[in-house]
Amino acid sequence: MLNQRQRDILRAVVDDYVSTAEPVGSRTLSRKYGLGLSPATIRNALADLEDEGLLRQPHTSAGRVPSDQGYRVFVEELMALSPLEPSVRADLLRRQAEADDLRDLLTQTARLAAVLSGCTAIVRAPRPAGARIRALSLVPVTDRDLVLVVVSSTGAVTHRPITLDEPIAPDEVSALALGLRQHLLDRPLDALTGRVLESLAERMGRHRDLIRQVLCRVEAPDDAVVIAQTANLARQPEFQQRVDGLLDFLDRPERVLRWMHEVRSGAPSPGAVSIRIGGEHRDPELQACSVVAASYTIGDEVAGEVAVLGPTRLDYATAVTAVSVLAAGLSEVFGARLSGEGRQ
Amino acid sequence: MLNQRQRDILRAVVDDYVSTAEPVGSRTLSRKYGLGLSPATIRNALADLEDEGLLRQPHTSAGRVPSDQGYRVFVEELMALSPLEPSVRADLLRRQAEADDLRDLLTQTARLAAVLSGCTAIVRAPRPAGARIRALSLVPVTDRDLVLVVVSSTGAVTHRPITLDEPIAPDEVSALALGLRQHLLDRPLDALTGRVLESLAERMGRHRDLIRQVLCRVEAPDDAVVIAQTANLARQPEFQQRVDGLLDFLDRPERVLRWMHEVRSGAPSPGAVSIRIGGEHRDPELQACSVVAASYTIGDEVAGEVAVLGPTRLDYATAVTAVSVLAAGLSEVFGARLSGEGRQ
DNA sequence: CCTTGGCACTCCCGACGCCCGAGTGCTAAA
């Protein structure tokens, strides 16, 4: 399909354009990159690459710019990944391990991803699915108000207010909590749907409605995404005029969530980094953006993603190492918690 | 100081500039606003206002633009506040009352403020200070991990993980929780500092360290600010090129918090709306911004603020009504919760 | 004395024309 020269040149075009944000011409390529070819030869190759749809010209007599498809070929075949310095890597992991709170951990991870990549970072909180219920408690507030607290094996604590129609006595509450614990402790959260919950509610007898309220709330995760450094998007020259649409998009967690889900579903394999480029996005706001996402796991289950978002002119190699290292870090931290708990 | 004519003209200049974002000239003023004066007369008044430092000329032979000081005079003496339609107001309150969660309530309020004002909105979560501890629970997770859950009278639920050096038995945990409840329930959170905590830790005997961990964590509120619609900032013509600094600023909750605190301290009276304009801000990022903030209360205590942020060319009247209505709404919702709880 | 019309002046802004440089495609020679 592409010969070696075309590959070298495409790689050079992407590298140059990523760092300069200017269309790159044959002369620059011949000078700056050790290709050993004259501009004229390079021009021929460039024309071929353009015919293949991998490069575009913003206008006649301008240099070339990679097309979405060009970036696609670049990330799949040409990109040179350089691993992080072990010391840097250790430092990142240390910072992640230091966070004492789930929320902290995610925020910290997002910040690190943003700094490493120079992009906006998005971290999806661990889905409760796959995680198990590690502790459950009903805290009485008034005789009609309770707070349900669920601690999952991910370390996530979710709490939900529950309001009853009728008063309930404190010892009834604790009996109820005991009953719930017997049935729910150590059960995976994603098993708690439909029939299971119904039958449990049946068995619990009189507080059926309360149980239903409790259970349907256990399912919903609290806040599902953490976003860091939207300012990095605003700094990109390609978004100088049009940040507002993007910011709007990022302001709606439900959209971000759906989109992250979509991105992950495009991953070649569960552990791999998924990359979505420009026009490959469904949402019109993202047509000029690329996203690089890596999943992290809890136990063996994929739990969420670390992602960075930038213009299609993105330093994909850096982004890939950043998200994969940080996702691995998350997996490790969660893994440590799990095994630490197993020790007891 | 200013005669009636100057006041009318200043008001007209601000009104016009706010809606058009263009420097306004004497002719426009004479035509669009029913001043009954010729452009020449207006010019004289404009020159006077400029001498007073209330107007600026971007350059000779351009129209006038209000200076920070001009806006200051406008908001303090000239601004015409129009109350919201009762139906709209009721609708807002309904939406606020519908939120079932503290977090929801704040997010919803921020969104509403952003929509009403067309600006970016910031809501500071209720400070635990003044609020009382309504429920407290220690949820055992493993034999060394606990989760502390505190429900305050504001409806806020805070949870904190606690890790111990030594294992603790479940019944010890519940005894401890009972003890803590005896000492802490219904105590105002802001009374829980220094000596009080120390002496409590002393009295609790052997789990002194645990107690200390618990108590110092009760104090810290979870996330203190909710920000909505940064996109509205990016849409303002004055920030087309320079959003990134602002976004950076808003990305750091600790800075936003300190700043909100500063803004509030400038309020003329506890209940009043505080307005800070352009150069009145200490932070360099905010020199071109204005903020309008209203406090909401829980019981009689000021608990937090609802604020909107925009360019100095801000529709102050709309902003003031928006934040005051929404802050009043918050106060009402919190008040209802308090009295609802008092009924029991 | 205040207001107003007139007038000369200033300045921004957009349009136009110009040129330069960067880049291309093509062709012919090595």
Next chain:
DNA sequence: TTTAGCACTCGGGCGTCGGGAGTGCCAAGG
């Protein structure tokens, strides 16, 4: 097959220019 040369194209920067909006000042009029 590569390369040098050449003619061509196009965008961007720059100076010029005119229009328009606005001002300040002055003198006349209520």
